[in-house]
Amino acid sequence: MRVLRGFFWLVGFWLAGDALVRLAQLPLSPGVVGLMLLTLYFVVRGRVNEDVAGAAQPLIMLLAMLIMPGVVGVFEVLDKVAEHWLAVTASLTLGTLLSVASTLWLMRRLLPQTTSTSCDGDAP
Amino acid sequence: MSALIDAWLQTPLLAIGLSIGAYLTGFALFRRLGSPGWCPPILIASLLLAATLRLLDIPYDDYRRGAAWLMLLLGPATVALAVPLYQQMHHVRALWRPLAVCLPVATLLAAFYAVAIAWALGAPPSLLASLAPKSVTAPIAMGITETLGGSVSILMGGLLITGVAATAFVTLLGRWLKIDDERLLGLALGVNGHAIGTVRAFEIGPTAGAFASLGMTLTGVLTALLLPLVWRLAGFAA
DSSP, X not given: OHHHHHHHHHHHHHHHHHHHHHHHTOSSOHHHHHHXXXXXXXXXXXXXXXXHHHHHHHHHHXXXXXXXXXXXXXXXXXXXXXXXXXXXXXXXXXXXXXXXXXXXXXXXXXXXXXXXXXXXXXXX | OHHHHHHHTTSTHHHHHHHHHHHHHHHHHHHHTTOOTTSOHHHHHHHHHHHHXXXXXXXXXXXXXXXXXXXXXXXXXXXXXXXXXXXXXXXXXXXXXXXXHHHHHHHHHHHHHHHHHHHHTTOOHHHHHHHTTTTSOHHHHHHHHHHHTOOHHHHHHHHHXXXXXXXXXXXXXXXXXXXXXXXXXXHHHHHHHHHHHHHHHHHHOHHHHHHHHHXXXXXXXXXXXXXXXXXXXXXXXX
């Protein structure tokens, strides 16, 4: 019953997200807005609702399976991409190399060292 | 046999059964192969599923119509990401200033590099829209690509390659730059390599894993908020 109650919450927040997207004509997916609304709700309440946590964990573990039908579609569009294979390959590999390098550089400059006060004790 | 399959295609249960079966088999094979980082279980499962569809002569569109029932769960599953995000909130509070500077920049750069390189090499706008959210976790990225007018299928392939590449590059560059701060490695993995990078981060350690899932979720939300705006400003037709 707990999982069902949690699932009911998740569906409710998705519907709330969808309503907001339609009313405000946001260029966002209902799921993302629902995710933000639910996070906001947790922040206001100061804790995670146990029912929601119970339903969230199995769903998150299933995410990979839920996107699989989309991944299988890749094999159907390979011939459409073939014409631009160099652009796609370079964009994905070189682009990722550049963004990883930028992220590491940026964060090394901005994140305080582990020894400073801001660390919160789940290290070492 | 083909009459039976035709009858089964009238119900979504065949597509759902094939998906679950391929996923479980893919996972078992992944374990058997010693959990290789360059070949995530989802890739094995997808290859198996594609081969099965070809073998049984099931058109992809028919499969997809049934599997749509399964993908319906992506909506509530995206909302469910609020739970791990909230559980990492204390990191956000402690480090909000560097994160507020780093994450939007890193997020937009990831999309910018991908789009700029593909554009320079002559890719059409619809392809650019499929590549732009390549560093974002799949359920959120699918929504972004649909908003921008790209192809979800191409995006999925892009996500897989990006995840594997990001994992390899973070490992290599981290070693080369002598970075051993788990928070840094975790963030870099989550921001650039979404779920695939996050899995790798949990192998490094719990702190890296926590920061990776934080980076992954915030990247997803930030990209969903910023990219459609930037897209419109840059004048790409959606």
